[in-house]
Amino acid sequence: MNIQPTPYDHPDAVTLNDAVQAEYAVRYGDEGDVTPLAAGMFVPPRGLYLLAYDPEGTPLATGGWRTQDKNDQGYEDGDAELKRMYVIPEARGLGLARRILSALESDARAAGRTRMVLETGTAQPEAIALYTSSGYAPCAKFGHYRDYENSRCFAKPLV
Numbered sequence: 001m002n003i004q005p006t007p008y009d010h011p012d013a014v015t016l017n018d019a020v021q022a023e024y025a026v027r028y029g030d031e032g033d034v035t036p037l038a039a040g041m042f043v044p045p046r047g048l049y050l051l052a053y054d055p056e057g058t059p060l061a062t063g064g065w066r067t068q069d070k071n072d073q074g075y076e077d078g079d080a081e082l083k084r085m086y087v088i089p090e091a092r093g094l095g096l097a098r099r100i101l102s103a104l105e106s107d108a109r110a111a112g113r114t115r116m117v118l119e120t121g122t123a124q125p126e127a128i129a130l131y132t133s134s135g136y137a138p139c140a141k142f143g144h145y146r147d148y149e150n151s152r153c154f155a156k157p158l159v
Contacts, residue, residue: 001060001096003103006051009039012059013051020062020086027123028150035144037083041066045111049084050103052096060091063100065108065116074142078114080104080158081143085118085127097130109158116158119143122150131156 006013021032042049042064049064063085068075075081082104087096105116117139120127136154145151 001052001054001094001099003050003052003096003099005044006049006062007039008037008042008049008064010051012053013049013062016051016059016062016086016088017084019088020084023086028121033144035083037066042083044107047080048104048107050100052087052091052100054091059088060094061087061096061100063097063104065104065113067111067113068117073144074140074146075117076115078112080108080111080113080116082116082118098134101130101134105156105158114157114159115155117142117153117155119145119151119153121145121148121152128152128154 024032041047047064047066050062051059052061054060064083065080066083068079068081070077085097108116118131131154136156139153139155141151141153
């Protein structure tokens with residue numbers, strides 16, 4: 001598998017983003033994740049967006065981080081927020097999410113971020129299992145979905 005930095009608005013990233021949004025819509029019965037995101041949020045050194053490709057060049061997985069600092073949505077100074085972690089159904093179980101997560105953590109640490117944070121939901125038990133098995137612990141809620149009952153927020157120190 002080839003994991004490479006890719007702009008958030010690259011056609012392959014858009015395709016996978018559309019797929020994860022469709023999955024969110026099914027799991028939560030809504031329009032998907034409406035957190036405002038823009039390609040510029042994932043440009044180094046203030047973020048990074050990764051895509052994993054198979055040997056034939058098919059995009060299989062994605063994930064990114066963006067800089068966050070203390071604000072009225074509950075973020076803290078030094079936060080790196082994980083966004084759009086997704087693996088297509090046909091490639092699940094190959095360890096791609098864990099490899100992308102590790103690469104994102106390393107990059108955020110190198111960029112001077114001190115904590116990786118993420119928000120997921122109760123309808124994604126496999127995501128919660130990935131994060132908790134990777135050292136993430138529940139934390140105070142933050143972000144767009146902080147007031148939603150089925151929202152779950154996690155954090156991991158990067159230092």
